[in-house]
Amino acid sequence: MAARALERPRRLLMAALLLGVPVAAALAAGWASSLAHEDLRDNARAQLALYNANLRAELERHAAVPLALAQDAEVRALLAYPSPAAMDRLNRKLEDIARALDALALYVMDAKGTTVAASNWNDAASFVGENFSYRPYFRMAIDQGEGHHFARGTTSLVPGYYTANRVVAENRTVGAVVLKLGFDRLERAWAPGHEKLLVTDRDGVVFITNMPSWRYHALPRRLPISLPIVPQGSSEGLDVLPWAFGGASDRIALEEDGRLRRYQLSSVAMPGGDWTLHSLTSLDPVTARAWVAGLLAAAAVAMAALTGYAVALRRVALVERIALQEESRAELERRVAAATADLRAAENELTQAVKLAALGQMSAGIAHEINQPLAAMRSFADNAVVLLERGRTDAVRANLAEIAELTDRMAAITRQLKGFARRASGTLGPVSVHAAVIQALALLESKLRRDDITVEVDLPDRPVLVMGEDVRLQQVLVNLIGNAADAMRGCPVRRLRIGLVTADGEALLSAADTGTGIAEADLPRLFAPFFTTKEAGDGLGLGLSISRGIVEDFGGSLTAANRTGKPGHGAVFTLRLKTTEQPA
Structure with a gap:
């Protein structure tokens, strides 16, 4: 099953790895390369504009020099009226200016193109006396007023950029001023x-x-x-x-x-x-971005494919695990149901055994309750024979009425014993708390009378119905009342108070005695199976445990405490049961 379930995810994984990864890598690389090229072009244009501005600023910074010298009086005077002294002064002036500008050369040419003064006048390759009329920048300056040209120097053999301006004196062209820049x-x-x-x-x-x-x-x-x-x-x-x-x-x-x-x-x-x-x-950054994008896309597709395959594996494993869990749960539920049925049967048997044990403990009192009516009946019968012989029919009739009353009493006792001894039905329904209390007290009447215990019953006038089962509720009350009677044995004051109050859909039935109370160390384990504070042979320690189980089956609770919060002043047991308005 798992192999068939994984076949399709496995094929999809192989397709993604063999086709999806290279296709995704190629698409991502192409897309990233296109974006990177656009960014590179934009950055290159911006950078080129800065270099262009830098170059133009460098040229414009020196363009004004030959223009200014073309207006200089010394330059005009030398070109109009040449003299050795004027030439020497202008040579030195041009030399100083060229040095300040870091220019290759600065020189003055006459109208025929012959250099009459130059910044390099003192060099071996001096321009003074050289004729540059053939140079384009000179012709442009003479004809147009301004000339520009880049060329290698014919005298110095050093390349440079030439800027020339025409010199006009007395309304005629007398020459040109040239600046050579490197x-x-x-x-x-x-x-x-x-x-x-x-x-x-x-x-x-x-x-x-x-x-x-x-x-x-x-x-x-x-x-x-x-x-x-x-x-x-x-x-x-x-x-x-x-x-x-x-x-x-x-x-x-x-x-x-x-x-x-x-x-x-x-x-x-x-x-x-x-x-x-x-x-x-x-273009290395473009290539790098394309590679990175391709690798990332390939990794993303591969990761997505592997993740999908892992999810498929997990889903298959989860389905198998759920199936196994369902199978295990069904088997467990079957076993639990069987065990619960066994436990319920064992509990019922144990409950029945406890009830029979309680009947055994009450047998002496019950025998006394039955023997007394029997003896009275024998006496009334004997008297009836004598009275009948004497013809006193009215007295005989009275004796027979007494005998009938005694038989009714004995029938009530046996009826209560029979009802208490029968097995519980196990079906919950509305149960009268009043009836359960009265029947439990009736079962224990001889024991309570023999132990001289005063019973106070405080029940509401209106019957209170709770969810439960009558036989088992009677068993709980018989157990609690019997324990209370045992706890008060030998105490100077022996009083049992049974009270019932209702609130918020619950009935609280309490049984408080004036016995010795419960030791603090015994409270946590009081309801534990086989725990008892009685003498050996007086009890199995199952009564309270079974009683609590019965009450919890009813959806209620059974708690125990000392009346004053400490032992020595009696104990109180409280049943908390759900009330119902349905008729019994």
Whole structure:
């Protein structure tokens, strides 16, 4: 049964492990990868905007220098009226400014493109006297008033970014002021970042980067970006960056330390120029998130499958256990029923034996009660014969009436004995407490009279009905009254008071004596089977135990206590029984 019940859960478990786990892992990994890519793109764009702002701030910080010098009086004077003294003063001035700006060079050119003053005037590769009219930044400054260009220096061979402004004096163009900047400081600031950064010009040539090996390399022709690259010929002959494109159009693969690593490419055009800022952000976090999500999903599905299988196992085990418990309970109930029946039969036999024992103890008194009427009857009969011979028929009639009364009395005694001795029916029903008390007292009348015990009965005028069985209730009362009589034997005051009160659907029947009371040590075990305080041979110690059992069968209780709370002043036994309004 268990094997068949587990067959379907076992197949579901295998299906979940073989199909559900990989499918869940793939779906979770794909979903996590997509979310991670979106987060990476957003973070890369935000980071790229910061780098772009940083680069623009670096350029704009120096853009005002050549513009201001183009308005300088010394510069205009030198270009309008050249002299060695003016040139020397301007050389030193430019040198101081370039040093303060950390610029590569700061120089002044005349209208023909010849350098007339420079910050590097004292260097071996001085620009003074050199003609740079062919340089794009000079032509742009002369023609448009301002020029920008990135190129490698023809004299110093040091690459830099050139910013030039036209100098106008007396309403004519007299030359230009040029500032050459390097990006070493900016590249050093970029170096600690996690991204690989590079700036390309309009020809796709890298001129600023935190990857030194990429500087002056050309971008690959296949660019996964929408920004236009217009080749101008300056990238011809340059090495191309070692980028491999795979997967999505914005994914770059680079070989690093003998293995391929993937990067997210982000690009942004810089306004006001032909430059493009690029960043490469590692996709390792994306891969890691995808792996983690896949593993978690696989683990969750596997755990759910195993949990379901465990639940199925537990359910099957529970069903089997419940079946075994039901079978065991049925067997136990059968045994308990049989044992209960045996115990009930034994109890009935024991109860009957106790009643017969009580009858045996009362036999002497009963014989006396019967012998007295018999002797009286013999005397009345003898007298009747004599009176009849004398013709006194009225006296004979009176004697015969006395004999009839005595026979009624003897019949009542035997009737009470017969009723007490019969077996109980075992069926509960309404029982009159008044009748039970009167019959019990009648059975014990001779004993009470012989022991000179005064009996006080305080019963309500209206009969009180309780749930019980008349024979067994009489047995309880006979036992309690008999015990009370025995307890008062030899006491100076021998009084038995029987009282009955009702309250809250219950009847409280009490029997209080003036005997020796109950020892404190005996109270806890007073109702225990075979416990007795009488002399050996006077009792079995079963009366109170059986009486309590009978009362509890009625749904009531039987308790014992000393009248004053301590022994020596008599005891009181209280029966608590449920009342009923049904007629007997």
